[in-house]
Every structure is written in C-alpha cells, then in structure tokens.
Amino acid sequence: MLTRKQHELLCFIHDRLAETGVSPSFEEMKEALDLKSKSGVHRLISALEERGFIRRLPNRARALEVLRMPDKGGSNIVPLRVPAAAAANDVVELPLHGRIAAGTPIEALQGTESLAVPAALLGPGEHYALEVSGDSMVEEGILDGDFALIRKTDTARDGEIVVALVDNAEATLKTFRREGQMIRLDPANRNYDPQRYRPEQVVVQGRLSGLLRRY
Structure with a gap:
C-alpha cells in the first residue's frame, strides 16, 4: 500500500x-x-x-x-505493458556537434563527427549529441565528459534541461525557467549562480533526452 x-x-x-x-x-x-x-x-x-x-x-x-x-x-x-526494447546491436549514428558547457557558456561548435548510440536510449524525434564540458550540472547526474543526447526542439517548459544558445554565439546546458520578463538558466551545482537573459537573447536548440557515459 x-x-x-x-x-x-x-x-x-x-x-x-x-x-x-x-x-x-x-x-x-x-x-x-x-x-x-x-x-x-x-x-x-x-x-x-x-x-x-x-x-x-x-x-x-x-x-x-x-x-x-x-x-x-x-x-x-x-x-505495465513495456514495449520491446531495441536489440542490443541496434545503434544509431548521431551527429556529434562538439562540446557543450555545463558551466559558463562556451562557443557552440558544429563538428562533423558522429557518435554511435544504442537506439534504446532514444525516444521519438530527431536527435544529436554533445560532449559535456564542466561540472555545473552534476546534481542532475551530468558529469564532465558525458555525452548529452539532445532531441531537437525550439520550445521548452519550465524545469526541462535544454541546450540554450545565448546571443547567437554561445551554448550551454542548463535547466530552463521563465522568471517574470526574463529567461533564467539554472545550474545543478550549488557553486554556480543562475544566469538571467532577456528572451531575445536565448534560443532553445533542444531538450535533454538521455546521457551516454564511457568508462
């Protein structure tokens, strides 16, 4: 009970x-x-x-x-009726678009490499991958060197972890929130402060859908 x-x-x-x-x-x-x-x-x-x-x-x-x-x-x-999982050898090649900051925004790289990802980690929609740089999202289990699997979208709801392009030049991985007339990008590390921007400064480029870690 x-x-x-x-x-x-x-x-x-x-x-x-x-x-x-x-x-x-x-x-x-x-x-x-x-x-x-x-x-x-x-x-x-x-x-x-x-x-x-x-x-x-x-x-x-x-x-x-x-x-x-x-x-x-x-x-x-x-x-629950759980759909059959994708076969273990069923992989998808995702475009790997460089490194994404989980700290201070860094330049958004557009690489030409790809990353093999188990299809079972992905939901519907078009995806790409980014390598995480920094430690500001550690309290959400996102570590430096992880590969963030991102579902392409230009919208986000409060509380979702997104790739946000700031001033059309720098990208960061943060929790998206609206705060009055501003957009607040929250870290998940008590050592970092939230970042606040005007709505026209921030473009959502995707939502986090999974994480891949190599050992």
Missing part, C-alpha cells in the same frame, strides 16, 4: 514519461507535490524503488522507469 504522496509522485512520473519520454526533474517533482525540499523527493523515490514500483536507469541523467502501477483502488498491482 502506497502513501498518498508516494502514489502522487508515481502518477506524476508515469504521466510525464508517457507525455514526453523524459523523467521529470527533482525540482519539478518537488513543486508538483508541494514539498519543501528535494530531500523529500529523494525519500519518496527511494521508497518507490524499494517497493519495486520504479527503478533508476544507469548512465542516464535523472532517468526513472516505472515498472508497475497500483490499480484504482490502490491495493493491487497492475504490471
């Missing part, structure tokens, strides 16, 4: 995955459940994981998978 908050969080994660294919951020989960801190989200996720409702996907930023849902009465468990 789940607590009310556990059930609310499970449904929120399930609905967001069904809608976008990307897990909500901890900040989004905190706001959706009206919690005071992210530590409450961590406790709820750990409880759901221990009970076998969700699992964390390795080597992917903030990635969660819903394994099962309670029925409407809340007492029985209904297994």
Whole structure:
C-alpha cells in the first residue's frame, strides 16, 4: 500500500514519461507535490524503488522507469505493458556537434563527427549529441565528459534541461525557467549562480533526452 504522496509522485512520473519520454526533474517533482525540499523527493523515490514500483536507469541523467502501477483502488498491482526494447546491436549514428558547457557558456561548435548510440536510449524525434564540458550540472547526474543526447526542439517548459544558445554565439546546458520578463538558466551545482537573459537573447536548440557515459 502506497502513501498518498508516494502514489502522487508515481502518477506524476508515469504521466510525464508517457507525455514526453523524459523523467521529470527533482525540482519539478518537488513543486508538483508541494514539498519543501528535494530531500523529500529523494525519500519518496527511494521508497518507490524499494517497493519495486520504479527503478533508476544507469548512465542516464535523472532517468526513472516505472515498472508497475497500483490499480484504482490502490491495493493491487497492475504490471505495465513495456514495449520491446531495441536489440542490443541496434545503434544509431548521431551527429556529434562538439562540446557543450555545463558551466559558463562556451562557443557552440558544429563538428562533423558522429557518435554511435544504442537506439534504446532514444525516444521519438530527431536527435544529436554533445560532449559535456564542466561540472555545473552534476546534481542532475551530468558529469564532465558525458555525452548529452539532445532531441531537437525550439520550445521548452519550465524545469526541462535544454541546450540554450545565448546571443547567437554561445551554448550551454542548463535547466530552463521563465522568471517574470526574463529567461533564467539554472545550474545543478550549488557553486554556480543562475544566469538571467532577456528572451531575445536565448534560443532553445533542444531538450535533454538521455546521457551516454564511457568508462
């Protein structure tokens, strides 16, 4: 039997995955459940994981998978119908567009290399890859040297991690938020400050859909 908050969080994660294919951020989960801190989200996720409702996907930023849902009465468990995963040798060659800053914006490079990515890591839509430079997104599990898998789009909702092109010259990987008449790009590292820009200074070039890490 789940607590009310556990059930609310499970449904929120399930609905967001069904809608976008990307897990909500901890900040989004905190706001959706009206919690005071992210530590409450961590406790709820750990409880759901221990009970076998969700699992964390390795080597992917903030990635969660819903394994099962309670029925409407809340007492029985209904297994989810999970689509067959792509074959292990099914890979997609994504264009690798250089390095993206997870710190101070750096020049947006347009490389000609490609990166072989397991198709199972990608959702629908057109994607490209960027190598992460910097440590300002470490609290979202995005580390220096990781490869960010980006779904092309020019729109974003508050709380989504995006590639933002600033002043048509520099690109950065940050959490997108609207703050009054400004756009705020938030790091996920307490050592870095948010960056604020006028809307005309910021162009969204994609949303984070996965992460690839080499060992």
